[in-house]
Amino acid sequence: MKKNIVLIGFMGTGKTSIGRRLALRLKMKFVDTDSEIENITGKTVARIIARDGLIRFRSEEALLVKKLSQQEGLVISTGGGIVLFPENVRLLKEKGTLIELFATPQVIFNRLKKKKDRPLLMKGNMKEQIEALLKEREGAYDVAEFSVDTGSVSQEEAVEIIARYIKEKQLFQK
Numbered sequence: 001m002k003k004n005i006v007l008i009g010f011m012g013t014g015k016t017s018i019g020r021r022l023a024l025r026l027k028m029k030f031v032d033t034d035s036e037i038e039n040i041t042g043k044t045v046a047r048i049i050a051r052d053g054l055i056r057f058r059s060e061e062a063l064l065v066k067k068l069s070q071q072e073g074l075v076i077s078t079g080g081g082i083v084l085f086p087e088n089v090r091l092l093k094e095k096g097t098l099i100e101l102f103a104t105p106q107v108i109f110n111r112l113k114k115k116k117d118r119p120l121l122m123k124g125n126m127k128e129q130i131e132a133l134l135k136e137r138e139g140a141y142d143v144a145e146f147s148v149d150t151g152s153v154s155q156e157e158a159v160e161i162i163a164r165y166i167k168e169k170q171l172f173q174k
Contacts, residue, residue, distance in 0.1 A: 002073035004075070004076055006097065009102050010130075011108070013101040015032075016035075019032065030077070031068060033061060061082055078092075080137075083141060084137070093143075099146045108134075109126060
């Protein structure tokens, strides 16, 4: 069995870009939950949240988690709020190892300040929104068994750190 590697963490911590590189490095399939939801629904995440509401988006996430938790050998980049629902965490942990990517609010702000596709940050001052959401989610990412500060290392170094951790933990049984 080849366990899934599930990258969790706040938006802007590098889950998608690091996840893609990690999947290449480990010769695994990469899945980004937000992109997958966009493919399934034919709508952007921002549009789903704006038109159908956050609850609808979270239910799309939950359905996708159920589907992905049946598969093996994936590197999964999740949306930042996926861990807010215990059932998602339980399912993702069944066949996966949760790895948190994190960064300081300032690093996250610097990475996201020019982005217009983050509906949860578009109301008012973005830096204050980031800080408020991080405070709201305090402890939510503690479900991870390993964490990497992506604000203090390059993407390649983050990939290397995660790959080394996986190898040391012997997460891939043949």
